[in-house]
Amino acid sequence: MALNSLADSPIIAFTILLTVIFTIPPIFEKLRLPGLVGLLVAGVVLGQNGLKLLDSESDTIKLLSDIGKIYLMFVAGLEIDLEQFRKTKNRSIGFGFMTFIVPMIAGTLVGHLFNFSWNASVLIGSLLASHTLLAYPIVSRLGVVTNEAVTVTIGATIFTDTGALLVLAICVGIHAGEFSALSLVTLLGGLAIYAVVVLFGFDWAGKEFFRRSGDEQSNQFLFILLALFLASVGAQVIGVEKIVGAFLAGLAVNDVLGRSPVKEKVEFIGSVLFIPCFFVDMGLLIDIPAFIKTLSSIWLTLAIVVALIGSKFIAAFFAKLLYRYNTAELLTMWSLSLPQVAATLAATLVAYQTVNAAGERLINEGVLNSVIVLMLVTAILGPVITARFATSLQLSPVDLETDKLTTWWGNSEDQLADKSDELFTVIVPVYNPQTQRYLIEMAALLARHESGRIVALAITKAHIQMDDPQLSIALNQSKQRLNFAREISQEFGVEVSPAIRIDDDAALGISRASREQNANLVVMGWSRTTGLRARLFGSVIDSVFWSSHCQVAVTRLLSSPTTIKRILVPVGDLTRQTIGAVRFAQILADVNQAEVVLLHVSNRKTPPTLTEKFTSQWSDIAAKSQLQVTTNIQTIKDDDIARVIIREAEAFDLAVLRSVRYRTAGGLAVSQVTTRVIQELKCSIVLLGEPNS
Incomplete structure (x- = not known):
């Protein structure tokens, strides 16, 4: 088949587009150029002024470019x-x-x-x-x-x-x-x-x-x-x-x-298909x-x-x-x-x-x-x-006087007022017997510090017939896990309320139960659904982060939380959510007489005065804590934030991270430090997510 006739085949044209979208942007990003520039250049090379493999007048390119164009504006509105x-x-x-x-x-x-x-x-x-x-x-x-x-x-x-x-x-x-x-x-x-x-x-x-x-x-x-x-x-x-x-x-x-x-x-x-097709078509139009x-x-x-x-x-x-x-x-x-x-x-x-x-x-x-x-x-x-x-922008003033999770992890002042006379409640979904002990221990430590209680929750997958033998077996297994959870909680002197919920969706079951119990915090174990599969089909963690009315702490614990002596908290900004993550670490450290280290990785080009200002602000925040916790601040200049966090975390028992997703208005995903850190950290992890994060 001649090169100039390749563009006439919709399947071949689409295959070429997918190849370009998959390979070109990462190459240009490694050269420290925007990936969009790579798509434009690819369009020029493959178009009528280059290899003539793609034709902007073909029905395939027109359709995909039109969809990409309206998708771009749709996402801009979103x-x-x-x-x-x-x-x-x-x-x-x-x-x-x-x-x-x-x-x-x-x-x-x-x-x-x-x-x-x-x-x-x-x-x-x-x-x-x-x-x-x-x-x-x-x-x-x-x-x-x-x-x-x-x-x-x-x-x-x-x-x-x-x-x-x-x-x-x-x-x-x-x-x-x-x-x-x-x-x-x-x-x-x-x-x-x-x-x-x-x-x-x-x-x-x-x-x-x-x-x-x-x-x-x-x-x-x-x-x-x-x-x-x-x-x-x-x-x-x-x-x-x-x-x-x-x-x-x-x-x-x-x-x-x-x-x-x-x-x-x-x-x-x-962001992965239609919008890149639009930019390739823009390149095809360049004479x-x-x-x-x-x-x-x-x-x-x-x-x-x-x-x-x-x-x-x-x-x-x-x-x-x-x-x-x-x-x-x-x-x-x-x-x-x-x-x-x-x-x-x-x-x-x-x-x-x-x-x-x-x-x-x-x-x-x-x-x-x-x-x-x-x-x-x-x-x-x-x-x-x-x-x-x-x-150099001035930050909004934040109240730093209290060290209660009910304050730092509340959704609003109105809700805090409503919850002031209620018992601090931690929801703990239990499923995996191998990680259940550490999960309950973490929840018990936090609940004991807040003079609260635990609700141990077992989600059982629903069946069409409620008398299905498989459902009865699953309910018995849930009861066994809840009995084990009660035994662990009693070791810490914390009140525990067992709860079984039959639900089609585990994530919504957790969120609904936490709302019914008016919970302040959900402590859950790590989900195995990660990477591309999670992006396409979603994970339990993603769904709970979105649907939960209260804060969520997702844990990957390699040892008992009672043995944690050194806690690392990467701090990249001064938002209320980050300060809340620091308070979370300090409360856990207060229980174990542990040390907290706040790690700030700044760009090599950041002026020393700004770095000193940032460090001073965090020193003030740490000093205002009413807890008797040793909190140190470590500042390192490096362009690879993830590498520094991973390297420094080797000397710590636990890393406390925030779940943050960044996107540009064009719907083009920005690489996340958190994703790489989670994949490569060798210590225990707590990933904190606020509602609708």
Whole structure:
């Protein structure tokens, strides 16, 4: 078969795409370049200017790229934190307007300067008006997400993306043909009605369906996909580009999904398959001669890049003056709003592919190539600046005066008030007799320290017939495990209440029982479902983290908790959750007269003053503890955080970690230190997860 005919076979084209997605991004990431750059380069190499193995006009590429494009905008809508937006709604709208209108004006002027029509110029302006929160994982890791300037910038995303897509819809409509004031009003009216139907209708339908479907994750996953494509088709029906519908669908089901396992699956499918296909197609569209010509007459590209960087800075500066932010907050807002990836690339491709009756494109190859350069520049520059200046942000004040788990692991002040007169309750699911003793001992130590009780829980798999002999055998085994749990608890002088639950789903059984018992903490053993299988099908741990109303401690104990003398707690940020993990370690150390070491691994480029400030803050936190526990702080400069934690943990009996998942707004997963640490640690582990983590 000739090389140029390979692209005609859908199966061969799809196989080539999978090979590229699987191999290229890791290679570029090892070269310290974004994996997306690798996909673009692969598209160029395999396209009409290279090996001609893939054709952007083939039905296979068109379908996968279209799905990737709407998936990209759908995930962008999903990743907007509506809770953060609600907290600072007025200021988020204010900054959103500024960081939208200033780049919009700058981009329009650039377009007009280079002799584009007013319609195309306004479209270019809208391309600069949105932003992608590519550096969100950085501010999350640093623990400064609660800083108002960061919260305002995150909330502003909903305004900038919506505004940019609205302008795109109008510009595409104008370019497509006769466009009168009446047709503009008709389009805007239809879009308003459509937006209300999607945002409120899909939200209501999603909540109803999820409530009725219970734990049927496969049907819930299909419902979300159906919502995405129905919204996209509906947008086309009213004459609006489908990515507008995809974005609105993401916003609509945002609250429905929360941080559920279904959301993990939705994002996972997009980030590993459809979204990469979109970027490969972007590479296929790059005409090398035209790209070189664009760069040789670099003024358009330079003007667009400078306009974006300058206008985003001006908008952040206005916000600084208006809201009285300091310089570090100004620079962080600027850097967070710089990256142009999700909405910008999707809208650019739509505009480039929009052709009127005269055969004219809305924007030419020069603009397309300039936007690709803009994406590369801002995707690198934004996170670098964020990492440099976000470390100087002021943190929200945290109450550090108490050392009770009921305080540090409570969901809210209201719930704490409700629980103040209740007995501290620890739920312990028991299943594996080999690890049951250590698990009960851990729960008993914590319950005794808090003057509380243990609820030993045995989940028995449900059968269709309740008189099934297999069910009777399973119930007897559960009773034996509970009797063993009672014996262990009595050794520690802790009250234990045995409980058996018959349930189809172990995770939901645990969560429901903990809610019924009004538990403060769930202590469970390690799940064997990890890696790719867990990402695809979910694990008991993931499901309990999501569905539980209280905090969860997952343990992998290699020896009795009573023998623990040295506890290591890696601290990478100063959030309430991290401080709670430290308090957890101190309480366990108080029981065993053990030592706690807080390990902070900082980047080699971190200024010594910032490292000293961070160490001083943790010293103050440790000193305020009312517990007589030896707490030391160790700071090491190294770029490989996981390697340092694994190496230092060799001298410890237990490591206390937090369960944290970071994602970019494009649905592209960011590597997690925790995953590697868990896989390679040789000591016992406690993994702490808060509700909906």
